[in-house]
Amino acid sequence: MRYINEINAFDRRMHRAPLSPIAQLLWYKLMQFSNRLHWPADFQIDNKRLMAELNVSALRTLITARQELIESGLLEFSPGVRGKPSTYRLISVEAQEIPDIRWSDDDAPDAFMGEVRED
Numbered sequence: 001m002r003y004i005n006e007i008n009a010f011d012r013r014m015h016r017a018p019l020s021p022i023a024q025l026l027w028y029k030l031m032q033f034s035n036r037l038h039w040p041a042d043f044q045i046d047n048k049r050l051m052a053e054l055n056v057s058a059l060r061t062l063i064t065a066r067q068e069l070i071e072s073g074l075l076e077f078s079p080g081v082r083g084k085p086s087t088y089r090l091i092s093v094e095a096q097e098i099p100d101i102r103w104s105d106d107d108a109p110d111a112f113m114g115e116v117r118e119d
Contacts, residue, residue, distance in 0.1 A: 001039055001092055009094040023068035029053045034090055046085035
């Protein structure tokens with residue numbers, strides 16, 4: 001994954017199809033965690049640590065946010081068992097998003113400033 005490209009793609013997606021603020025924060029925290037681990041395909045993290053990262057006290061809040069990411073196609077999840085944390089896999093947002101449209105010189109957003117016509 002390319003960290004900045006993923007963040008930019010996520011931002012574009014949130015403008016088009018926003019998730020709840022806590023689901024967005026969870027996505028950012030999982031990205032940060034994966035980055036610190038040097039981008040493994042899968043990584044493990046326990047609920048208690050994620051709840052602390054999100055500053056929430058209810059497990060239900062974490063589960064709801066996680067489910068939003070799963071349903072949005074941004075996350076794969078395998079529950080852990082006692083003594084073994086859950087496994088997460090981030091799905092590339094960049095790969096799912098339509099690439100930025102590149103403007104020709106004549107169509108650039110500020111090109112209209114170059115020509116002023118009087119009525």
